[in-house]
Amino acid sequence: MFLLLTSITYIIVTALNKKWHPEHFTCNTCRKPIDGAKFHQHDGGVYCVPCYTQYHSPRCHGCGDPITDRVIQALGVSWHAHHFVCGGCKKELGGGGFMEQAGRPYCSSCYADKFAARCAGCGAPIVDKAIIALDAKWHRDCFTCTKCRKPVTDSTFSVLDNKPLCGKCA
Template sequence: MASNDKPETCSGCNEPISSGRIVTALNKKWHPEHFVCNTCRRPIDGAKFHQHDGGVHCVGCFAEHHSPRCHGCGDPITERVIQALGVSWHANHFVCGGCKKELGGGGFMEQAGRPYCSACYADKFAARCSGCAQPITDKAIIALDGKWHRDCFKCNKCRNPVTDSTFQVQDNKPLCGKCA
């Protein structure tokens, strides 16, 4: 400071900062002991702090009191947040309810409030084909008290897919018009 300059004024106590360290933050000057966390009231040491609701908070208090909580573990989320199913998740806790694989920001299916990858969802919850018993994940043919993949709804004699809107039934199995 030059001899004709007046000393800086501390934004915490409004007293001059005549010697020693000066903390510069938020376009203001502070005595180091007066730049404090609004929650724990301890001096903020170092360059990392957070602003929230007009106040400053140390990293620990901000995480504990203002960070979103992970729906999976309940702990504060201080890094990447996944918002899904109306709640917040750590990326490594937003996992498939079946295979437990991380779902990240990709697509998922929901069942009873739990996320599932498309493969697990199909395996656990999709309708099963009356022909092959595999999950139906696309359009289905509904006939003979069941759902069928298009390629599985086959004539019981010639084994070709039945594509006509009318067909015959023998032993609760479809017959195409040619074989009927």
């Protein structure tokens, strides 16, 4: 008489602080057993990576594809990092500071070039404080006397050919 001893090995999946038979730990969408250690939870359900990506991942505003890595939330929508770019120079903004115009992000340099008020003295964009005089905006250093070229700092000044004239030159 022979006695045959066999050992039975049970595979148990431990996930979400519970134990599961492998065939019962399934995706809520495709109902297939979840292989490997990667899965996602969403609204109390368990999903395999492909189903989660297709049905629940945020979609990029730039391309419409699911975002499976770093998500940038800006302007009320989600973006792939490489699609969140300046509307002018097309450089990646990386989730840092940007300016918005008509729903598009711009780096500070492109925003200034395209949309900032222009100085009546030099024509360059004004990105900081401005002097408003003579129906125009001026850089502080550009608001100078038309005769002596010194900055006009007094609150009252004269005008010659629609240009400022300091009190001494008036």
